[in-house]
Amino acid sequence: MHECSAAPAPPVSPPPPPVPGNLVVTVIDDGDGSKVTGITVQIQGPQNSSAPTDGSGQASFRGIPTGPYTITHSDPCFTSATTNATVQPAQTATADLHVRQIHAVLQIKELTYSGNNVVEKDTTGNFSSPEWVDGRAQADQAPVSYKRGQNVAFTAKFKVTTAPCRAEAVAVKGSATFGSASLEWTGTVTVNPGDTEVSVSLTSNNPLPNAVGIFEASDISWQMNPVSKGWAAAGATRNVLYVTLDNPSGTPNYWTLLDVSCRAAQGETTVSGLISKGFSGLTGRAISRKRDGHDLTYWNPANTCTATNTALLLAAANGAGQCGSWAEFLIDMYKAHGITTADKILIVRTQAAFAASSEGFLVKHWVFDHPPASAASAYTHFVPPQCRTGVPLPGQHNASPPPAFYNHFIVRADGKFWDPSYGAGPFADQKAWENAAIDGLFRDPPAAAPPGTTLQTGFDKSLNANTNILEFWNLTTNTKI
């Protein structure tokens, strides 16, 4: 028998143990390129492990099985990030993990001004604080008024769009240009985890221009800088800003008064200049009410009119006012700038004549037909038919105001007469006003007048240019001028 047997297999040596490798992860803050220390890095792969970064921003994993690894971190103070690396035997693989530290992010939300003069919305109530609110239509942001040369202060409220993982100080800055003045507001606010809004009181580093002005398109650009990491935009705000000569005195700070006067008197620094240039805002006879854009008229082109002071003019739905409205409008306009020296002047034929409701004056232009001959100091014509109205003097937003009055209000300021109802002036004296404004006098018709006569007229002013035929009364002092 042939015995055969298999040769013994040579001994199989066990596979060599896997040669491990190394992985070094560097965590980089892309915000500023710095290495991030103390952040825990996790690796997942043939082996799961974690390690903190050292002072060089590196987390080292030594002697780990070779193979592909996914590298992450779970630090809530940094943006999430993932990268991959493959560890080769006896080699050190490296990987960079790019993160960004999470800082507070702020966006301007509200401004509540202080030290300002509250603006009244043309008899419907004061504009309320906060004057600027994010999301409100620009036309609905409240106008703001300050005396010239003042610093602008407010409480700025910011929305925290991203909260930090730990409390941090955030610098905020607003900057704007108002004419020749550059203003900046700087401050620091602490933002805590979980905050949804933060507020800080700020005062401008510079004052407003030292002159009357109106700034309708001056944005305050806001920036924020968390823990000195760099400035970033935080929104913009815009309030129409009225700069007055002085603080208002003795009148509500009506919006329309401010708008007309500040627009007309931009750059003025004196009372005299404000009086003169402020009035120029009325000479175009095209004033509109700010709260609704409605034309403000001297009398009512289509109907009757009852408003007799500023408040009633600004309140009236039809925007129509008598001369009392317009005289007080001008006086109140000056008061909005702290000027209280303007006087209301009442013009009458005589006190007694008005008390008896018997005589008044003819506003230009009337035509005295001839015959009969007109006279400088007598009633000569019957209306109709001997005397008739001609092309009238236009008034505020009214080409044809009433042609005759028993009395009229104008204003005396800075030693001159101003007739705001007609946007006319200044007049140096009574004579100048009479010659510019009236053509003569009227009275109730005498009993002997022809049937159908409504008035008797005379005292043709063209024959009377050097003689005053009316009386001017200062209603501040109740004295005749």
Added chain:
Amino acid sequence: MAEMQKIQFTRVPGEAPAADSLRLMRDKGGVLLVVSRTTPTPPLGANTVFSAFAPASPGAPWSVLAQVHEVVPAQPAWDVAAGPDGRPEIVYEKPGGAINALILRNAAGETQPVSAAYPLQSFSAPRFARPSGVPPAWLTAIADNRTCVAFPPAGSAAYHSLGECAEGLLVKTGVGFVYLCKTRVPGPVRGNLLSPGRIHIAALDAELRPAGPPVQLFGGIVYEFDADIIQGRLVVLATTPKGVMIAAGPAQGQATRLTSLEHALPVALTSPAIVAGPPGKAYLAALDAARVVTAEIPVP
């Protein structure tokens, strides 16, 4: 105040004239409803027609009580009351352009200036003192848009100042008076120029001196108001943003302690007026889009 039924305003029957404003008075025949309409008369002035109607005689036509032409085209405020002869007298603003005078016109068409003693002042919103039906003890007006003043009802005499007010009304209550005063508050107007305000009430003595502090009559906004003494009760009617407010209380003693109740209405009314109606009733009138509406309610 007892719970009140819903107020039903209805338009007066027949062809009532369109109106700018309305007042009520009582004369010998009962309630008289008077309205005015002002129309410009280009190129010069405006004409105001006062028309009257007796609700107790619904078949009777409206009659023209007075016509006034003014050189200056303003719509005058006015009031009507029974004069010494029991016939209607009207007090109205005569517009001057800058300042208004007050004119009293009797049923015969004779006029006399009321405010002639104050040629540099302007007067508006004249009101005869209530109660209606008797010659008024005073008439009030607002001087220079600021102060309520009281004139004797006849002749041109000195006035008695009652204090700052936008619209005022005196009601005689026994030996003294109750003074109703509206002060303006900011807010949108009703119509063209009916300012929102708050109404206060104060007791005055026979010489119109304060006899107690003013108290707010109604917590809400009012536009216009009227008042009368009806069956020994002081009753105030005012228009409000929601409808009308009626306040009532004893006319004697603590006459400023009124209870008020607001009634919602489907339309906005102007020119509210109130007088005593048939026995046990108050007669109310107002304007609804320039047309006259009236209502009768039990005396509150």
